[in-house]
Amino acid sequence: MNTQEKIDLRDTMVQTLIEAVDQQINVAVAVSDSTSTAKIAPFQKKFPERLVNVGIAEQNLVGVATGLALGGYVVVTTNAAPFLVGRANEQVKNDVCYSQTNVKLVGLNAGVCYGPLASTHHAIDDLSIMRGFGNIQIFAPSDAVETREIFRYALRYNGPVYIRMDSAKFPTFHEEDYRFEPGKVDVLREGNAVTIIAVGSVVHEAMAAAQELAAQSFSAEVLNISSIRPLQPQRIIESLQKTKRVITVEEHSLHGGLGSIVSEIIADNGLQAISVRLGITEGQFSKAGPRDKIRAYYKIDKQGIVETARKMMGN
Template structure:
């Protein structure tokens, strides 16, 4: 796990590869060329980039127009501004009209750390789950990221991809194969399941390793595919344990925690659930990621403590 990669770099790499294999791809940015790390693409294809300036609504509307003209349009800017500032255009121009636009939410969650609530995106999944037609993904590892982007660029129709803003190492095996909807088993365990979204999956894995030293066997699941989601596969995995913890750098409402709670309720599973993330009615604290996750209780230590409480009652 020494080699780390930034998801924005992977995104640009896959854009270049897509054009080279014949996809008529046009990135649209809102003065966000630096955020998107898209300079290598501009160097290769200087006439393909559209920069609308600091105008996210125009960015999404332009992308929808390009898609209606036969292009594969991709928007590349910070997740909080994409989701909040251009909410109506995402809803109507992209989702309602089912246009072939791929929305990339960069530096998602609390990736911007000390910049605070204006730059944190802790509600994007909840917003996007309220819209129709669009598929929703949140890769956790470089291999997931590459394969999800390649899939999205080939698929006809709207896709939202939530990308973390920090360099991350690989957790999955070399033979990993992404499938839309699939739940990925990262570690096996019998006592408790820890379900992770995006970069919070790394906290889940570390927590599981710590729990092993406590004599607790923790299953770790990754859910990179929010919609579609193989809810039956998820239910089957959760039914094998008595306690479940969800972990996400997102509000506990509307994201992974709600998705898992819906599956538990609808399937009538006899399991206890604790949702960890940004608590109900709160904003993410302004600060570095390590401190922020510790303060909100979803770093590895916090997950470990919650698991022990659920299993041993103390």
């Protein structure tokens, strides 16, 4: 596919859910007054009996989803990430994760998607919270093709899944024959001067930064961590052994997210690598404002990554 046409990942999600029902997968979708947030209207129109709207009641959302799953449905919850992981924390932990219920939790508008709405609507802790729970797989697609493949896998996997989603439109850099493999590190670009590891939509910032660095004669390797759990670390280890420098990029707190994961891999394997973590300052709420300005402030945009890489390489 590999195109500059920008696609809303939620549109791909909804089409994949429709496809799954057409393929006889017993899918039900639960929302908490978040039909517009999820862009779920095409699914609702075709399968009205398969959509349950509990209203603005996230705890009930997860409880109802659990009941539907116990009744034989493959249940997908689609609502804003900050309210899923915040308001329904206990239900996610006990009803879904501890009980190993077949529910797919979709955290929409993750990171600082809501921009000016500030800390009440920013989800900069969802990965760290979900990593604290057992029994749940955690994914974060970066483009439409990867979104489709992650949902195809999740709907066939029997057990809890959390999928971190963005609300903007993005170009596609995966080819149509791409197949998602849980745990596998997705190598988007090979290089030998610095490793840039990113998650979710900031993978696009990482790729843009690598292209600019290449124009300046610096070869950056870009790794997309779309599978946070499970995660096979070997490809990360090989990359860091080669470049000796790594930058992690995430629209998430530096506490418990991608930077923490990579730091753990470095420590656990005794790697000799210079590491810089780019993300929301640990122990603080994110700044509010236009999303591009927030990304620039925390240096998780293209220019911030380029500046960080050049500084690491002494230029």
